[in-house]
Amino acid sequence: GAVVSQHPSRVICKSGTSVKIECRSLDFQATTMFWYRQFPKQSLMLMATSNEGSKATYEQGVEKDKFLINHASLTLSTLTVTSAHPEDSSFYICSAIRRPRGRIDYEQYFGPGTRLTVT
Amino acid sequence: AQSVTQPDIHITVSEGASLELRCNYSYGATPYLFWYVQSPGQGLQLLLKYFSGDTLVQGIKGFEAEFKRSQSSFNLRKPSVHWSDAAEYFCAVGAEDNNDMRFGAGTRLTVKP
Numbered sequence: 001g002a003v004v005s006q007h008p009s010r011v012i013c014k015s016g017t018s019v020k021i022e023c024r025s026l027d028f029q030a031t032t033m034f035w036y037r038q039f040p041k042q043s044l045m046l047m048a049t050s051n052e053g054s055k056a057t058y059e060q061g062v063e064k065d066k067f068l069i070n071h072a073s074l075t076l077s078t079l080t081v082t083s084a085h086p087e088d089s090s091f092y093i094c095s096a097i098r099r100p101r102g103r104i105d106y107e108q109y110f111g112p113g114t115r116l117t118v119t
Numbered sequence: 120a121q122s123v124t125q126p127d128i129h130i131t132v133s134e135g136a137s138l139e140l141r142c143n144y145s146y147g148a149t150p151y152l153f154w155y156v157q158s159p160g161q162g163l164q165l166l167l168k169y170f171s172g173d174t175l176v177q178g179i180k181g182f183e184a185e186f187k188r189s190q191s192s193f194n195l196r197k198p199s200v201h202w203s204d205a206a207e208y209f210c211a212v213g214a215e216d217n218n219d220m221r222f223g224a225g226t227r228l229t230v231k232p
Contacts, residue, residue, distance in 0.1 A: 034220070043209060043224045044163075093162070095220075105151070105170040108213070108220055112162040 003027055004096050006111035013084055013118055021079045021114045023094030029074035030096035034108070035067070038091040050077045084118040091115055121146035121212045125223035132200050133231045140195040140226050142184075142210030151213035152193040153220070154184055158206040166208075169193065180204070205230045 003026040013019050023033055031052050036044040048069050049057040056069035066088075068080040077096075081088055093113045099106040124143045132138050144150055151170050155163040167178025174186040184195045193210060210223040 041227075044222045046219070046221065049219065095163075105168070106213075107165060107168070108153070109165075110155075110163040 004109045004111040006094055006114050008114060010115045015085055015118055016083055018080055018082045019084055021092055023077045023111050025075045025096040028098045032097040033077040034095045035079050036093040038093055086118045089116055089118045121214055121221050123210050123212050123221055123223035125210055125226050127226045129227045131229040131231060134202050135199050138197045138200045140208050142193045142223060143191050144212040146212055152186060153211040154195045155209045156206045200230055202230045
């Protein structure tokens with residue numbers, strides 16, 4: 001099946017610094033990628049939709065200046081948490097849409113997640 | 120926008136017993152429905168999906184789900200649960216006109232020996 005990778009898997013940073021998380025679709029092109037945030041024992045919360053070659057679409061309540069998303073190519077999207085604070089500590093998950101040519105259905109493949117801890 | 124409700128936060132079943140996890144969705148058009156499983160420390164894995172056609176869909180690991188439009192439901196079932204099925208299960212609904220996907224709150228499954 002399709003594979004989506006995330007890097008790093010874990011990161012610890014100091015408050016006030018910025019952290020970049022990469023999401024790559026390894027064996028398919030993804031025009032659309034998503035970024036989610038998951039709190040302990042909770043569901044995934046959609047943060048933003050990342051479209052290749054255009055600006056990301058942020059969900060209500062998500063600060064676009066704090067969570068910078070860049071979808072530079074059909075296989076790479078990055079999430080940068082700027083001026084991180086302890087409340088930004090969370091599990092960040094990306095996903096990529098794979099839509100087989102000529103078919104109406106699609107699948108969403110998820111990365112393994114990145115555990116961010118801000119001290 | 121679409122939304123998903125998973126009424127059961129936590130379910131415990133004995134190994135070998137049958138399982139049904141409930142999922143109700145809200146969406147005005149044709150929904151695309153998914154069930155994912157997330158094991159501790161693991162990424163989300165797709166169990167099955169429904170787009171159209173037969174309302175009873177078969178997935179991996181012996182799971183199946185039935186789409187019932189009249190009840191706005193997409194319940195997940197398994198006839199005989201294995202200890203390795205203990206995990207968090209998420210129902211999700213996607214839209215036909217875009218790729219936006221919304222997740223339910225999840226149901227944590229515990230399997231007793």
